[in-house]
Amino acid sequence: MIALRGVTKRFGDEVVLAGFDLDLDPGALTAVMGPNGSGKTTLGRLLLGLERPDAGTIVGLEGRRRAAVFQEDRLCEQLTAVGNVRLVLDRTVPTSVVIDELRRVGLDDESLDKPVRELSGGQRRRVAIVRALIAPAELIILDEPFTGLDVEAKSAVMAHVRERCAGRTTVLITHDRAEAEWFGARVVDLTRSVGAEPSGPDRHG
């Protein structure tokens, strides 16, 4: 079980999270919602170990392998789609597995051989998603993962995400309530935590 207890995070004078409590259900997908500036991405970064809380504790992260789709694609521009995905994998994973995964989210053979800087925004997004889903992680953070995908691609990719995240603790950060409902996820709404409401937002969900 991953749990946040009384977590406070400030950036300068701005308090982004204050006395925040949250329990993540093991093996389940939790959706985190809220307006801009409510601390959704900061929460994701705390769970990824990229930020430290100014106060409070986060338990259950030790030794847990993590993966993420960030708000930006964050790909190595000079590498191909396959190269970007293989970067985070054990050498023993065959390239054919990576290629199959990329094809399943709609990348054609031609786009597999190109450096990702030559791919479209939607194709790049799918590479970033496959990289997170294929990584051997026990905690997956998906921060607005479907941004930039057209409607058709989005539904196919969402189905793929649901399949690959099954049984793994996943946090979906989104603006879109319909996305959260589609996944049948427990929703944690950060709206009321803006301005440091000490009660845990998971109680609002």
Place this chain on the structure above:
Amino acid sequence: MTTSTTAAEAATGSGWRKVARPLLVLGFWLGVWQVATVAVHQDLLLVSPRAVLVRLTELVVTGDFWSTVWYSFARIVAGFLLAAVAGALGAALASASRVVDALATPLVAAIRSTPVVSFIILVLMWADSSRLATIISFTMVVPVIYTNVLDGIRHRDRSLLEVSTVFGVPLLRRLSAIDVPAVLPFFIAACKIGIGLAWKSGIAAEVIGLPRGSIGERLYQAKIFLSTADLFAWTVVIIALSFAVERLVLAALARMQARLADGAAS
């Protein structure tokens, strides 16, 4: 058909321009040199391009010429290569340790501002003149490589470094996919400056320290014997060597860059 013909013509045209343009530029400056020679009309002050060419052809057929070239080439290139390695390693250490950075910054600034002759005289007190060119070219190039590589390390994409942290990318793989591609353009820029600097400072050191059998010694003899043709001929040799080394090093680095771009991590 029309398209391919046009493309072929364009390719031929661009190939022709690639060869013709530098030749025309070279021709122009040789012309200016020739006109200046006629105007000055004193071989002691300014020899003609033809006289230099004649002297060069006399020199290159002697064994002494090649042993002199090798003597200076080996020492100056060794100094440059050692500086490239030491500068890059120093920058990597400084980026990892604030103490190293704090200690190295004033040292690098001091080396940059110190006249090369001060170092040459100091080295001559400590070491024998056969090592002079290597030590001086090393000393002059290290700060250039160090500063540029450190700049490159500090300009790495932080968001990609976070990706490697989150996914636990192994160090060597991170180096080849994230760090080296980010730092390499800075290193290449430093090498472009550093190679010229190595030759200039190395030869200056030889002219002062006069190691036996070096290009610097030949330049000094040209001065003593008032042989302007020799001075110009050896200067042309130095320029050609510096140019050749620069081409070789940059070609090797471009190849490395292309290999990384091809997806070394895949």
